[in-house]
Amino acid sequence: MSNKKINLITPYYLIYESKLLKNLKIIERIKKASGAKFVLALKCFSTWAVFPLMRKYLDGTTSSSLYEARLGCEKFKKEVHAYSVAYSFNEIRQIRQYADKIIFNSISQLQMFNRFAGGLEIGLRVNPGISFSCFDLANPARRYSRLGVIDKNSLSKVLPLIDGIMFHFNCENNDFENFSLSLDFISKHYGALLKELKWMSLGGGIFFTKDGYPVDKFCKKIKEFSEKFAIQIYFEPGEAVITQSAELVTKILDIVHNGMDIAIVDSSIEAHMLDLLTYRLNAKIKSKNTGSFRYQIAGRSCLAGDVFGTYRFKARLKVGNILRINDAAGYTMVKKNWFNGLSMPSIVVKRLNGSIDVIHNFEYKDFVNSLS
Ligand SMILES: Cc1ncc(COP(=O)(O)O)c(C=O)c1O
The missing domain is CATH 2.40.37.10 (Lyase, Ornithine Decarboxylase; Chain A, domain 1)
Structure with missing residues (x-):
């Protein structure tokens, strides 16, 4: 440890690794007890100077663009999930070198680009029409939302093209009961499809690092779900990791x-x-x-x-x-x-x-x- 007095000039963002570690330890505990995997949502936090600490506890990163996918690959150096609301052809060709999984937002993008994914696992974002977001601006189930596939019939038809699906419908949701109900909803409405898939991501927005969150109940619920459908569950937390x-x-x-x-x-x-x-x-x-x-x-x-x-x-x-x-x-x-x-x-x-x-x-x- 250096004893040199550093003269810090305001303004500055000051990140405390000890506070990050507190959140990361909770994630470590959840991973062990539930079998779920956690990828950091780079849209929320991309300060790669602290990735060496974070990568000890998280499984990788998820991204919203080519550049974030590349950052995850080059700086985090673990699993890379590449999602985008809409890819261009040029980006698809480049993203292959950085990602492990590519997640499309629509069936049209899936059909346009799946043949160029070159051996990557393929996912599709699904919009279950439910949301626990406190703000209309951030509500993926809002009227006319473009975020994810809504029609279940069309989804069933493209099932042979995909390995996994991604849902994201929470925002700083610290209420375990409604998380539990939403998993029951997914089980009821998508259970038959999930049996055909390798993985399911539940996105971000779940506040399991908040003081008082019933972590044990959370782990039990996830574990039961993942065993029932023989599926790997992922989370894509942003805020919960760095809060x-x-x-x-x-x-x-x-x-x-x-x-x-x-x-x-x-x-x-x-x-x-x-x-x-x-x-x-x-x-x-x-x-x-x-x-x-x-x-x-x-x-x-x-x-x-x-x-x-x-x-x-x-x-x-x-x-x-x-x-x-x-x-x-x-x-x-x-x-x-x-x-x-x-x-x-x-x-x-x-x-x-x-x-x-x-x-x-x-x-x-x-x-x-x-x-x-
Ligand atoms: C698809 C997706 N995954 C993960 C996240 C991260 O959410 P949070 O920072 O609330 O955990 C977001 C946030 O908008 C998202 O859109």
Whole structure:
């Protein structure tokens, strides 16, 4: 462990390997007890500096594009599931070299490309028409959804072309009872098809790493299902793997007043935590929210609504104070952008041995190269 004092410059994302490990250990336990396999959803978290730790516990990665599939292959170096809402012919030819399984979103794509899959296992995304998503924006069963095959008759006809199917219909679902009911639903409606297949993926969105989740019941349910249909079950977690494992560390640059006190930090929700803005959620800031000093915490982009939220603090905030935004690993670093040309938060990792690694400091040249 290095004793050198590192001068970290805000803003930066700080990933704690020890917190990641806590989630990974739960996954290890589920894998052992249930026989299920877990592939990391790269759309949620792709910071490959911590893949060496993650790959000890996870079976591989799943992707939403050619580039993610390639990243999984080159940096995670385990099983690669390649899914895309729609492939181009050019991508299919390239993806073969990176993936183990290729998952099509529609029967038309399956029929167009299955002969070019060159020995890869083939899967199809199925839309069971049920969903436990809290947001219409993220609900794969929403009206007119393009995500997955709906018609069961057509699905039965293409069964000889596929090895497995993928369902994804959850979003931060921490309710075991409705997970259990959804497995019963799948068993009832798709059981006959599953007997013909090698594997079934249940996608992401199940919050089995949340405190209090009934992990033993979860394992029992999965094991029974997989034995009943003699099928390998996969999960594709994103958020559940990295939850609570990182912070966005920011500094207050100015405090202004307009009906309330507003602290402006050297970051931006639009540029650095975009998902929160998309889903209209407040950032989680480490304050007990009980003090008598109330502040709006705002970003420094020109967007009027660039606001992290309003919080109470025990003491007055001052220019120069550090503010830590919690739970900053998922759908943040993968979505960060150069809006307003703001400085991009560095990526910093606190390793298991306590040492701090500054993985990447973004510079003006990164901004320029992202534009051209
Ligand atoms: C097909 C698929 N798999 C996995 C995931 C990961 O979901 P989560 O991060 O909620 O676990 C998503 C998220 O949108 C998805 O669309």
